[in-house]
Amino acid sequence: MKRLIEIKVNGERREAVVEPRTTLQEVLRDQLDLTGVKEGCQSGECGACTVLLEGRSVLSCLILALEVGERPVTTIEGLARGDALHPLQESFIEHGAVQCGYCTPGMILSAKTLLDQNPHPGSGEIQKALEGNLCRCTGYNKIIEAVLVCGEEQS
Amino acid sequence: MKLPTINLHQPTTLAEALNLSNTLGPGSRFLAGGTDLLARLKRGAAKAAELISLVHIPELRQIRGLTIGGGVNLYSLLEVTDLHRQFRALSQAAAVVAGPQVRNQGTLAGNLCQDTRCLFFDCSDGLARARPLCLKRGGEECLAVPGSKKCFAAYQGDTAAALLALGAEVKIEHLGGSRRLALADLFSGYGDRPLSLAPGEVLTQIILPQPQSEIRSGYRKYRLRGGIDFPLAGVALNLVPPCSETPQGEVRVGLTGLSSRPQLLNLGGKASPDELAEAVHRAARPVDNVGGQARHRRYMACQMARDLLEELRNEAAD
Structure with a gap:
């Protein structure tokens, strides 16, 4: 029903x-x-x-x-506020962390969960936080870099 | 992949949930985090026309001292102060269940009560029907062990191994009563019906033992990828210090992924790494049904047990 x-x-x-x-x-x-x-x-x-x-x-x-x-x-x-993208979205664009883009929304939301709790994570913590999101294009390095730099820039 | 047609009931008290289960009968299932059951329903690897949600029952999400409500999700469990210090095997096991999203949704009772897995059973309905049905799907024989009339599907819950080694108990409730049992008795050992729960029974609490100051425990998991995957072999150890009943202490071992039930082994407190590895080798009886080679899974279980024992003893000596 x-x-x-x-x-x-x-x-x-x-x-x-x-x-x-x-x-x-x-x-x-x-x-x-x-x-x-x-x-x-x-x-x-x-x-x-x-x-x-x-x-x-x-x-x-x-x-x-x-x-x-x-x-x-x-x-x-x-995540965006009007035309202003969320810092994670900006960072993904800046670091080329998007290829086909299919995994990107999930990646960014998992990364947001991490940054909300731990604003300055190391690459190991980022890897752990994103392990539930598969990407078949990028090889993950640029994604991890995008989150890492975003965390550093927030400090 | 859509879910089959279901009815969803959303009780707000446990009494209401148990009443519903009694009224709806064996065609109903309890639904907690949904990460195991809903995926199985989509694949046709579980059947249920009526789902009784446990999500809106606050009493199942409470943690009181050493008693953990079955509906506590794994993320919240990992937030418990002192969990890592007092029950490290549990904290290590809960932290490596699937990925973060599943830990945010999945509950501790749901993790314990997950169904067994096998490549021949736990696949898409189309794939399962492209060959003779396996025993667990209603066929004539096990496809993992051809000719066998016994189901060999593997139990692959991480937290069960840790909680067995730690000596946890569980509370099971049904309409009009409850029972408390050692965790090992929750599991039947049968691959095709792995839990000893009767229709209408639900696991409501996990009761941890009183922590002892010297307890040292840990959990190691072997899987193909560093995240998401179920354990192809999992080993939990708990070094119980000597007491009047066991003057030499105990090494309690929880195994998972290696049989149709999580297994508990008890060794003397002075067991050597080789003796432990030998005991694990004797107990582990994996078959080629969940990925990885069975003999390698068994080898890894022995190796992880040996390494973990040495690590815990070195830590104790520091």
Whole structure:
């Protein structure tokens, strides 16, 4: 049976109509047009669908939309302030940490979870924080560098 | 990959959840973090028409002293003050479960109660149906050990090995009652139905033992990649200091990834690294069903146990 729900996403309350089996990822992409949430493996192995739930990275393909309740969701679309990109987004561009771009939203949101808790991480800590996000293009070095420099610049 | 059609129930108290489970019967499953169950439902490697969510039950997320609510997620567990100092094996095991997103979602009880895995069972529905079905999917024989009528799917939970070595207990609740048992008794040893839980039972608490000042423990994991992967072999050790009952102390060993259940071995406190490796070698019976070669997984278990014992003893001597 379909139900009308409200989700707090990127600071706004949005309405969606969902079935019990609808995942958070399906709602965000298909109903709310937040297509920065990528569809990857659909089984919790690649991290492309990563969003923030109460500020922490989660896999939106393995969360039922009905389970979100009042908890705030942040997608990559919620990071920029108007035309001003988030420092992590700027750093990814500056360091060439984006190739095909499919993993990038998830990478940036996982990196944000790390920087919010540990503003100046070392490369080992960054590697550990991003291990749930797979990239098939870059070889990871530029991604780690982008997060490392962003952390250093915030100091 | 969409989920099959389900009904979702969202009780806010444990009593309500247990009542629902009783009413809905064996076709229902409890849903916690969802990282194991929802992925399996998508792949057709689990069936459930009715899901009873445990996410909205605050009592399951509480930590009181040494009692950890089953719904505490692994990230929150790792934030517990003194966990690393007093129960290092658990903190090391929880820290290497999957990746950060899964640790943010997945719960401790869910990690313990995860289903067993096997390349022939835990694959996409299409792949599973492209060949004869394995035993666990309803076929005639095990495909990992051809001819066998026994399922060899491997239990690959990290925290189970650590909690076994540490001597944890669990509380199981059902409508109208509860029981408390040693963690080892939670597991049946059968690959196709790895838990000893009856329909309607739910793991609500994990009870850690009183920490002793000299307890030294640790966990080592062998996997193909440094992140995300399940353990192809996992070893937890706990050096229990001498007491009146065991004047020489004990080496408690938890193994995972090497059989259809996590295993507990008890050795005397003066066991040498070679004796420990020999005991692990005898106990580990992996088959080629979860990636990596079985003989190499067994070898790595022995090696990790030996290294960890030496490391913990050196630390004790410092």
